[in-house]
Amino acid sequence: MKKIFAIAWKDAIIKFSSKSEWLFFVILPITFTFLIAGGVPSGDDDNRIRLLVVDEAQTSISQQIISELENSTAVNPEVVALGEAQRQFDDRRASVVFIIPAGIDIESLLNGSAQVELLQQPNNLNATIAERAVLTAIRRVSSSISAAQNAVNVREAKQAFASDAEKQTFFEESLEMAQSIQADAPERVTVIEGTTPDEIDYDPRTNTSAGQLITWVFIPLFGISALFASEREEGTLRRLLTTPSRKATFLFGTIAGQVGMALIQMFLLVGFGILVMKLNWGREPLALFVLLFASAVAAAAFGTTLGTFIKTAGQAVGLSIMFGMLFALLGGCMYPLELFPPAIQNAVRILPTTWAMEGMLDLGLRSGGMMEILPEAGVLLGFAAVFFTVGVMRFRYE
Amino acid sequence: MISILEVRGLKKNYGDFAAVKGITFDIKEGEIFSLLGPNGAGKTTTISMLSTLYAPTSGDATIGGHSITKDPMAVKQVIGVVPQEIALYEDLTARENLLFWGQMYGLSGKSLNSRVDEVLEQIGLVDKAKNRVKTYSGGMKRRVNIGVGLLHKPRLLFMDEPTVGIDPQSRRAILDTVKDLNKQGMTVLYTTHYMEEAQELSDRVGIIDHGELIALGTQKELTLQVGETDTLILHIGEHDDPEALANSLDGVPDVLEAIATDGEVSVVAREAEEVLAAVVTKANDRGIKIRSIDIREPNLEAVFLHLTGRALRD
Missing domain, CATH: 3.40.190 (D-Maltodextrin-Binding Protein; domain 2)
Structure with missing residues (x-):
């Protein structure tokens, strides 16, 4: 356990050894969320x-x-x-x-x-x-x-x-x-709102906050692949394997560190959403934690698998960004999935970002709680299990 | 003396290519043993197998009584490894690196901190301990690289060409460190392609070439293999043909062997002084300009030359 913590702590020091990391960790995600969502609510919400x-x-x-x-x-x-x-x-x-x-x-x-x-x-x-x-x-x-x-x-x-x-x-x-x-003339038109369960009172600010959070957190988690490649290139992985430490310790320590940092990043963004943008994220904190944890683990697992297919850190960085942006776009993080054709809406269910986004919208827009996000969390943990299995098996044989 | 390392028929193949061809040797507790050989001879592959990174294709080795194939975790407790490349985290300071690697060796708490202080003292980087490794010179990085391998006071230290690419001053410091460690009782397996280093450090030397251990023994035992001979190294003009001069020396009395290499001719003779005049005459006859002559008494270079027909640096 001490070794796992040591690896996670080492990765955290390395990550924040460059001040520019703060730009990607919190400054840009908050700025993008704020700008795309249209800033702070004015109070009267005049949409005319x-x-x-x-x-x-x-x-x-x-x-x-x-x-x-x-x-x-x-x-x-x-x-x-x-x-x-x-x-x-x-x-x-x-x-x-x-x-x-x-x-x-x-x-x-x-x-x-x-x-x-x-x-x-x-x-x-x-x-x-x-x-x-x-x-x-x-x-x-x-x-x-x-x-x-x-x-x-x-x-x-x-x-x-x-x-x-x-x-x-x-x-x-x-x-x-x-x-x-x-x-004083009586209204000639009576408006009756639909009661269909799936009807969403679409709120672009909540959608943007959730989408930006997932995008900015998933990309660095996919970047675990670059971490593995970098350790191989620098020779530190070889050296680590000559110490009395198991491969599983290295893998678990690396992943735990990245997931831990991702959770901190997500809570900062959620906190910004609640305190500054007055969004509804704080209503079901336990459900939110379960969903964010499952999302982070699924993304980290994908990064682990990706890391066993690539050779260099440069490749890994490029692929992480590409997959991160693609998954975010197709998962509804940039545009509501409802704008996509039905066939695409079904096809993108193979992506973890789609389930993470659905879970966030359950909490933020549909007033859902733990029961409502359990299916999404379950699917995300399923993704994690599959990707971790592939990643660990392939890592062993490298 | 007890053997801390026993290697038996260790072999490593990569597809059809045999990197190490069934080598066998022992290292006694407390000695410095050098594996001397040119680049690509199989030194690093051997160390990689002994440090349990690669599984051997066949054969086995025991370190401190533990098999590298059957009980690799126990082997890792006994050994320290200083790899050829600088395997450090450049964004961490020297102290942070040592603290991290110490924890990987199972150290913690006060013992970790005090051991890190000792190692920083040992490698002479106490003043720079809080600087990031990426700001260090090549020699300073090498010293930290060695320091990591010493943290858990291993019984057997593998040092894989630790002086590659560094300045003479740092090289001197590293060689002195190796001697100090050995005086403190640490056994060292040192690989190098620098004959001078093997000569200066080693109690015993194994000469490895093309994956085979072609000679093994103390320096005296090895030099005896080439007999009581001297070697003249003739440095000739860059436009002259060393091959022609080497061939012309065949049959010259007392010349045992003449080998041409790039811009040089190595002449092995019983007594250098006795053949010197004849060699210079032969060169003059062929219009070959001799720029300088070194006379070397029997050494590991001569042994390698004798055994392989090639200079060590080829």
């Missing part, structure tokens, strides 16, 4: 489409249109000057710009001469959605005004107004009433 509004009219009607847009569930209006809006549109930083030109008032709306402008980026789904929202807002404002104007006409047909001021007051009261009725 950003709509730049240029209000050149500055009338009560233009204010009402903007107010209608603010109540929209589809767009989030942001009033800016024309120059700024044009600049953002030209730089493609804004997908859509809504311009309310000078002269838009009740008269122009009533006589149909009012015209607004909408700048849209081509082939942009957000711009199309924003167009629908703008049309809806204008229609709502117009219909209120029409209703108020009709009320004025009916009133005037029965009894003429004493003055223009009385007529204007009547119009404004009618408009207010029309708007109030419109606001």
